[in-house]
Amino acid sequence: MTTLLEEQVQAKVDLPLLANIHQAVELDEYYVMGHRTCAGCGPALSYRLACKAAGPNSIFLGPTGCMYVANTSYLCVPWAVPWMHTQITDAGAVVSGISAAYEARIRKGKYKGTFPNIYVFAGDGGSSDIGIQAASAMMYRDHDAIFICYDNECYSNTGIQTSAQTPYGAWTTFTPPGPKIPEAKKLFPKDFARGMIALHPAMQYAAAASISYPVDYMNKVRKAANIHGAALVHVHAICPKGWGLRANQVLLCGKLAVETGTFHLFEYENGEYTYQYQPKAFKPVTEYLKIQDRFAHLKPEHHQKIQEFINQGLKRCGIKIPVEAV
Amino acid sequence: MANEDVKVGRQAEEDKGALGDSRPGTIKFLTGLGAAAHALRMADIDVASSYPIRPYTGVMMMLSMMAARGELDLEFVHGEGEHGQLGIAHGASSAGARAMTGSSGVGVVYAMEVYSPISGGRCPVQMVIADRTLDPPGDFGSEHTDALSTRDQGWMLGWAHTPQEVFDNTLMYYRIGEDPRVYLPQMNCQDGYFISHIPQRVVVPTQEEVNSFLPPLEFPDALDPLNPLGHGPQIFPGQGHVLEATRVNAMMGTFPVIDEVVNDFNKRFGTSYDPFVEQYKCSDAEYVIFISGGHAFTGKFAVDHMREKGMKIGLVRTRWVRPWPTDYLADILSKFKAIGVVETNNSFGAARQCGILTLEVATTLYQCDNKPVLTAFMAGLGGEVIRLDEFYYMGDVLKDAAAKGSTERTAYWIGFHNV
Amino acid sequence: MKTRFKKYTVEIPEEMAIPFAGIVESPKPNGEQPMMLTGGWRIYRPVIDSEKCVMCKSCVLACPDATVLLVDGGNKIGFNLDYCKGCGLCTWVCPVNAIDRVPELDFEDGVPFQDALFLLPHVEALYAD
Numbered sequence: 085m086t087t088l089l090e091e092q093v094q095a096k097v098d099l100p101l102l103a104n105i106h107q108a109v110e111l112d113e114y115y116v117m118g119h120r121t122c123a124g125c126g127p128a129l130s131y132r133l134a135c136k137a138a139g140p141n142s143i144f145l146g147p148t149g150c151m152y153v154a155n156t157s158y159l160c161v162p163w164a165v166p167w168m169h170t171q172i173t174d175a176g177a178v179v180s181g182i183s184a185a186y187e188a189r190i191r192k193g194k195y196k197g198t199f200p201n202i203y204v205f206a207g208d209g210g211s212s213d214i215g216i217q218a219a220s221a222m223m224y225r226d227h228d229a230i231f232i233c234y235d236n237e238c239y240s241n242t243g244i245q246t247s248a249q250t251p252y253g254a255w256t257t258f259t260p261p262g263p264k265i266p267e268a269k270k271l272f273p274k275d276f277a278r279g280m281i282a283l284h285p286a287m288q289y290a291a292a293a294s295i296s297y298p299v300d301y302m303n304k305v306r307k308a309a310n311i312h313g314a315a316l317v318h319v320h321a322i323c324p325k326g327w328g329l330r331a332n333q334v335l336l337c338g339k340l341a342v343e344t345g346t347f348h349l350f351e352y353e354n355g356e357y358t359y360q361y362q363p364k365a366f367k368p369v370t371e372y373l374k375i376q377d378r379f380a381h382l383k384p385e386h387h388q389k390i391q392e393f394i395n396q397g398l399k400r401c402g403i404k405i406p407v408e409a410v
Numbered sequence: 411m412a413n414e415d416v417k418v419g420r421q422a423e424e425d426k427g428a429l430g431d432s433r434p435g436t437i438k439f440l441t442g443l444g445a446a447a448h449a450l451r452m453a454d455i456d457v458a459s460s461y462p463i464r465p466y467t468g469v470m471m472m473l474s475m476m477a478a479r480g481e482l483d484l485e486f487v488h489g490e491g492e493h494g495q496l497g498i499a500h501g502a503s504s505a506g507a508r509a510m511t512g513s514s515g516v517g518v519v520y521a522m523e524v525y526s527p528i529s530g531g532r533c534p535v536q537m538v539i540a541d542r543t544l545d546p547p548g549d550f551g552s553e554h555t556d557a558l559s560t561r562d563q564g565w566m567l568g569w570a571h572t573p574q575e576v577f578d579n580t581l582m583y584y585r586i587g588e589d590p591r592v593y594l595p596q597m598n599c600q601d602g603y604f605i606s607h608i609p610q611r612v613v614v615p616t617q618e619e620v621n622s623f624l625p626p627l628e629f630p631d632a633l634d635p636l637n638p639l640g641h642g643p644q645i646f647p648g649q650g651h652v653l654e655a656t657r658v659n660a661m662m663g664t665f666p667v668i669d670e671v672v673n674d675f676n677k678r679f680g681t682s683y684d685p686f687v688e689q690y691k692c693s694d695a696e697y698v699i700f701i702s703g704g705h706a707f708t709g710k711f712a713v714d715h716m717r718e719k720g721m722k723i724g725l726v727r728t729r730w731v732r733p734w735p736t737d738y739l740a741d742i743l744s745k746f747k748a749i750g751v752v753e754t755n756n757s758f759g760a761a762r763q764c765g766i767l768t769l770e771v772a773t774t775l776y777q778c779d780n781k782p783v784l785t786a787f788m789a790g791l792g793g794e795v796i797r798l799d800e801f802y803y804m805g806d807v808l809k810d811a812a813a814k815g816s817t818e819r820t821a822y823w824i825g826f827h828n829v
Numbered sequence: 830m831k832t833r834f835k836k837y838t839v840e841i842p843e844e845m846a847i848p849f850a851g852i853v854e855s856p857k858p859n860g861e862q863p864m865m866l867t868g869g870w871r872i873y874r875p876v877i878d879s880e881k882c883v884m885c886k887s888c889v890l891a892c893p894d895a896t897v898l899l900v901d902g903g904n905k906i907g908f909n910l911d912y913c914k915g916c917g918l919c920t921w922v923c924p925v926n927a928i929d930r931v932p933e934l935d936f937e938d939g940v941p942f943q944d945a946l947f948l949l950p951h952v953e954a955l956y957a958d
């Protein structure tokens with residue numbers, strides 16, 4: 085007699101795309117209540133939605149970061165699917181090993197189930213900074229696995245330090261503002277997803293999504309899972325603690341990031357980009373910056389510099405939508 | 411695989427420790443790396459993760475060729491570096507695959523972060539190490555400091571001293587590491603070049619014999635959607651030392667398993683390995699050379715020659731550094747008057763400026779009533795050959811020490827004092 | 830010989846035992862992880878006005894903690910207050926303002942809280958005067 089779980093796992097079919105929020109809500113929860121992420125934690129929401137989209141035939145890997153530490157303190161886990169900790173440095177490598185193990189074991193008749201969807205759920209640090217070598221190698225080797233980067237734009241778990249994806253002008257505990265450095269962080273962030281796409285021309289699917297657009301995000305996770313080979317999903321996951329937001333502002337902030345053109349929702353498939361958010365005009369970035377305490381110290385000239393960076397980004401990406409004047 | 415099955419006029423000196431008189435099987439002429447590759451093939455490994463660094467690289471070249479020819483059904487994953495190699499092996503093993511990787515020198519230490527997560531996760535990965543001196547500068551020679559610097563990371567760790575022993579250890583290590591009483595990763599070490607690149611006679615058993623000795627890996631807690639488990643959550647503040655204690659117990663619990671597995675191997679394959687420590691001409695010896703690894707091969711010749719001259723010398727070769735066979739060694743070593751530890755590694759600023767092994771030997775002997783004179787021979791550093799005449803020099807120092815009850819130096823730098 | 834190693838092992842009292850390799854059981858799908866009750870963190874409690882609610886279910890998908898529930902045979906919105914952290918995202922996302930945020934201490938079973946919102950140090954300094 086096969087159990088329901090066995091049936092669900094063994095019948096590996098492509099995960100169907102979700103038509104609307106009602107279909108999304110109906111899916112089972114595999115990241116369940118009972119974890120110590122902050123109230124309103126964007127990465128936690130991104131985790132929950134990813135697990136919901138992924139379903140039971142999944143394995144999740146959690147490199148060190150808030151989504152390891154806050155979720156598993158102590159000696160328990162909130163995931164109803166198999167989960168394993170990896171070092172912050174080597175999630176891409178470990179997922180490669182698991183994928184290779186399933187390839188070999190299924191081929192050699194040592195495992196009777198179907199090939200699982202294997203996900204890395206790595207922070208911006210674990211993806212674009214210290215974890216970038218392993219992440220890139222996994223994509224280059226085209227292992228059948230999904231790399232999700234939850235981007236909270238800082239090293240949250242260690243107490244909000246600057247990462248390679250912390251934006252220009254942001255306060256962090258390693259980039260405090262002061263009379264000598266009024267803008268706090270002076271560097272502009274990496275463009276992780278596009279960088280990975282450029283670096284791995286054979287990669288079949290990559291996408292950027294936001295927790296403020298949950299159905300779009302869940303469908304991107306599903307598409308990534310359905311690919312045979314490596315796929316990447318970059319999800320903007322707002323951290324209320326690190327960004328100086330009230331917990332209930334998290335989804336507003338994510339929405340403003342998209343509406344100001346700061347964060348682009350896109351899919352990359354068959355060598356082409358498509359953009360899912362197509363307004364008449366983008367809002368000025370000031371509307372996004374002014375709700376976040378991490379930018380509270382910025383002067384108008386800094387806002388101007390950030391706006392220019394965003395405008396350049398839109399141009400570079402061929403997005404021909406104007407930005408409203410302030 | 412140019413070195414395989416080579417017909418040569420001269421056969422390497424048969425080593426009685428590794429080869430029984432009537433050991434059955436096909437005779438091949440293999441380097442240490444070739445021996446490891448053949449044993450890994452016969453162990454039917456599922457995943458190998460590679461990265462090039464001399465001198466261990468050959469084992470990966472051979473495995474990739476075996477996979478390409480279809481002699482071994484293998485996922486051969488090209489690591490992005492040694493850190494990635496170990497990560498790949500970690501993932502593969504936690505998903506229930508028999509996994510191997512390998513490295514040398516700076517590569518071994520580049521992966522340092524990942525050793526403890528693998529052993530703490532109780533993943534029975536095997537790593538083939540052909541030793542190489544650490545930089546600076548670039549130095550290809552064999553020195554054991556690379557693998558020894560991982561000795562506190564929870565891996566089983568031991569050296570072979572012939573290609574035959576490399577072959578046999580590869581099978582024995584997997585069987586010990588995958589035993590449900592153990593579940594630990596293993597470092598299967600051999601000296602770079604001296605063992606890894608010099609072909610010797612290796613008896614290769616049949617696949618059926620290997621299969622009956624080494625059953626397929628059963629890892630009950632493997633990552634599997636049909637059996638969802640959480641691997642490696644944070645632990646409560648009061649549990650860190652408990653987890654450490656379980657890891658100590660796992661390592662210490664290997665002793666009876668090693669004993670059982672090596673004896674079973676001897677029975678099946680007609681070999682005569684001591685599970686822990688090889689004693690060469692020790693029964694009436696008064697002073698001994700203590701050694702680990704491939705220089706023991708030369709050391710045994712030297713002991714033979716010195717014995718011919720009437721010296722009461724023997725050689726003690728530990729087959730394990732982790733776990734350290736404390737009691738076995740205490741029993742063996744406390745009988746002698748003088749012991750000289752051949753280090754082949756360096757620990758800058760260590761007690762008495764000896765190497766790593768002397769520290770362990772001294773601790774072992776400290777509990778014994780009879781405390782032999784103990785000195786270190788800093789030899790083979792930077793991968794230098796230890797010549798026969800250098801072993802003779804060590805013999806003279808030890809003979810003198812046994813007579814006087816003391817030595818002039820705490821550590822003798824071979825190549826300096828003996829010239 | 831075989832048992833001499835035993836003196837180097839650590840006897841772990843049963844009550845201190847830890848699972849093999851720290852591997853733990855997973856919760857059930859749609860379940861909960863009772864080792865981490867977080868309802869006590871709440872400052873504001875979400876309260877639903879079912880009259881206003883149009884069952885668009887946006888709030889269900891917006892909750893990081895999966896504590897917005899479909900109750901009453903799937904026809905109404907409810908909350909699991911053992912775990913709800915009171916973040917207010919369900920309230921924010923509701924298009925018809927059907928979820929109120931009521932101070933926890935207004936309830937007889939309300940949880941005590943500290944009256945300090947998290948502020949970044951340099952922002953705190955701005956408020957300090």
Ligand SMILES: Cc1ncc(C[n+]2csc(CCOP(=O)(O)OP(=O)(O)O)c2C)c(N)n1
Nearest residue numbers: 148149150151207208209210238239240241
């Ligand atoms: C090799 C190593 N260096 C540093 C750390 C310390 N560390 C723990 S969590 C963390 C932050 C992770 O940042 P990110 O990946 O962005 O995840 P987040 O905490 O923001 O969710 C760091 C640096 C570590 N665990 N390992």
Ligand code: SF4
Nearest residue numbers: 121122125150323325
């Ligand atoms: S610090 Fe940020 S990412 Fe970490 S748990 Fe809190 S809200 Fe989530």
Ligand code: SF4
Nearest residue numbers: 892913914916917919
């Ligand atoms: S207040 Fe926050 S945690 Fe509570 S139900 Fe609403 S969204 Fe979930």
Ligand code: SF4
Nearest residue numbers: 882883885886888923
């Ligand atoms: S968001 Fe508001 S209207 Fe929609 S289901 Fe929730 S409570 Fe009802």
Ligand SMILES: [Mg+2]
Nearest residue numbers: 207208238240
């Ligand atoms: Mg982060």
